[in-house]
Amino acid sequence: MSSITPRETAPPHRAGPETSAVPTRWLDDEQQNAWRANAAIMIRLPAALDARMQTEAGLTYFEYMVLSSLSEAEDHTMRMSALAARTSSSLPRLLQVAGRLEKRGLLQRSRVPGSGRRTNATLTDAGYAKVVEAAPRHVVAVREYFIDVLEPGDLAALGRIGAAVGVAIDQNTPGLGAADPPAPASD
Amino acid sequence: MSSITPRETAPPHRAGPETSAVPTRWLDDEQQNAWRANAAIMIRLPAALDARMQTEAGLTYFEYMVLSSLSEAEDHTMRMSALAARTSSSLPRLLQVAGRLEKRGLLQRSRVPGSGRRTNATLTDAGYAKVVEAAPRHVVAVREYFIDVLEPGDLAALGRIGAAVGVAIDQNTPGLGAADPPAPASD
DNA sequence: ATCGACTTGTTCACGCGTTAAGTACGAGGT
DNA sequence: ACCTCGTACTTAACGCGTGAACAAGTCGAT
Numbered sequence: 078m079s080s081i082t083p084r085e086t087a088p089p090h091r092a093g094p095e096t097s098a099v100p101t102r103w104l105d106d107e108q109q110n111a112w113r114a115n116a117a118i119m120i121r122l123p124a125a126l127d128a129r130m131q132t133e134a135g136l137t138y139f140e141y142m143v144l145s146s147l148s149e150a151e152d153h154t155m156r157m158s159a160l161a162a163r164t165s166s167s168l169p170r171l172l173q174v175a176g177r178l179e180k181r182g183l184l185q186r187s188r189v190p191g192s193g194r195r196t197n198a199t200l201t202d203a204g205y206a207k208v209v210e211a212a213p214r215h216v217v218a219v220r221e222y223f224i225d226v227l228e229p230g231d232l233a234a235l236g237r238i239g240a241a242v243g244v245a246i247d248q249n250t251p252g253l254g255a256a257d258p259p260a261p262a263s264d
Numbered sequence: 265m266s267s268i269t270p271r272e273t274a275p276p277h278r279a280g281p282e283t284s285a286v287p288t289r290w291l292d293d294e295q296q297n298a299w300r301a302n303a304a305i306m307i308r309l310p311a312a313l314d315a316r317m318q319t320e321a322g323l324t325y326f327e328y329m330v331l332s333s334l335s336e337a338e339d340h341t342m343r344m345s346a347l348a349a350r351t352s353s354s355l356p357r358l359l360q361v362a363g364r365l366e367k368r369g370l371l372q373r374s375r376v377p378g379s380g381r382r383t384n385a386t387l388t389d390a391g392y393a394k395v396v397e398a399a400p401r402h403v404v405a406v407r408e409y410f411i412d413v414l415e416p417g418d419l420a421a422l423g424r425i426g427a428a429v430g431v432a433i434d435q436n437t438p439g440l441g442a443a444d445p446p447a448p449a450s451d
Numbered sequence: 452a453t454c455g456a457c458t459t460g461t462t463c464a465c466g467c468g469t470t471a472a473g474t475a476c477g478a479g480g481t
Numbered sequence: 482a483c484c485t486c487g488t489a490c491t492t493a494a495c496g497c498g499t500g501a502a503c504a505a506g507t508c509g510a511t
Contacts, residue, residue, distance in 0.1 A: 114426020226428040239301020
């Protein structure tokens with residue numbers, strides 16, 4: 078069942094416009110299986126985590142990442158651009174979310190006087206309390222959906238795979254804004 | 265570097281509101297590493313694939329999934345709801361995209377006379393040609409970003425993991441609309 | 452034959468993320 | 482002193498996805 082491309086019909090396409098010389102290395106069954114499994118994770122896991130955070134803590138998964146990142150930082154404070162990088166988001170996206178969180182009193186922005194146009198975001202007490210409340214539930218969800226269903230070796234494999242995929246994307250994708258070198262994904 | 269929750273500060277939260285009795289099993293370093301790696305994949309891989317399909321074939325990744333699914337079906341035809349299930353999307357989302365694709369002449373809709381309000385979507389010749397053109401490029405991208413960076417054992421591990429995570433999500437998430445039993449992720 | 456319940460597809464209003472333009476600040480040159 | 486350039490943040494316009502009504506059929510019961 079399933080194939081990454083039209084299957085019986087795949088060989089018949091003997092030519093993409095310019096790929097005529099290169100035969101196209103279609104995926105074999107095991108590869109297709111791995112890819113489909115991964116695709117399913119990519120689609121469903123974020124949705125599931127989002128739903129949980131939403132109902133259990135009234136936060137988007139992304140909002141949680143923002144607050145959580147701040148809670149880990151010195152003085153619960155980070156520059157906007159650094160926060161954006163850490164949460165793998167664009168600046169405008171972060172700005173919008175930060176605005177919302179600020180209205181809800183979970184976060185506060187303040188310009189850094191001496192240095193250009195820099196702005197700091199700081200967690201308020203209410204914001205920190207929110208993180209403290211949400212964090213354990215988040216861990217529970219991550220365990221249920223992910224960590225606790227893995228077998229021993231899988232943990233290490235995942236780490237390797239993630240790193241390798243990250244590098245591959247950096248190398249082969251011109252327009253992808255990874256701001257900082259080590260690459261953040263946060264959580 | 266990094267933690268899924270405030271770290272030095274994590275132990276101090278000895279109580280989430282109701283979790284007071286349950287100590288919260290925080291993630292150890294290897295678990296955090298695996299989770300962060302996976303989170304990075306979830307965020308960046310779809311974006312990267314989307315960008316590629318967009319520039320190389322003028323299709324969204326999702327649009328490609330729709331067309332590709334049709335190309336695999338009997339007579340290049342599927343019912344709308346079946347298509348939605350196969351592409352892991354909501355019906356409204358599929359409808360909108362189908363409308364767009366129809367305007368572009370890649371797809372055609374037609375009511376099934378005898379049976380309720382059912383509608384079939386059929387790939388046009390142009391639509392099939394589009395799939396034929398896009399498929400090889402898609403495989404190349406999937407290989408670059410994913411398949412070809414894996415080590416031998418990883419393929420099997422991924423398959424296992426994907427299945428396990430899928431089951432976990434199905435079990436622990438009330439409101440997730442997986443329409444069909446086997447669960448589609450398609451591509 | 453008619454009514455009601457169910458299924459399936461469609462439309463609409465809203466919110467979020469993205470891209471592109473705009474604004475404020477400091478630094479370095481002339 | 483001024484001008485310009487680069488950086489960092491902000492705002493605005495647009496498109497897409499989601500969820501909630503809505504419409505159009507069919508089937509079964511009375």
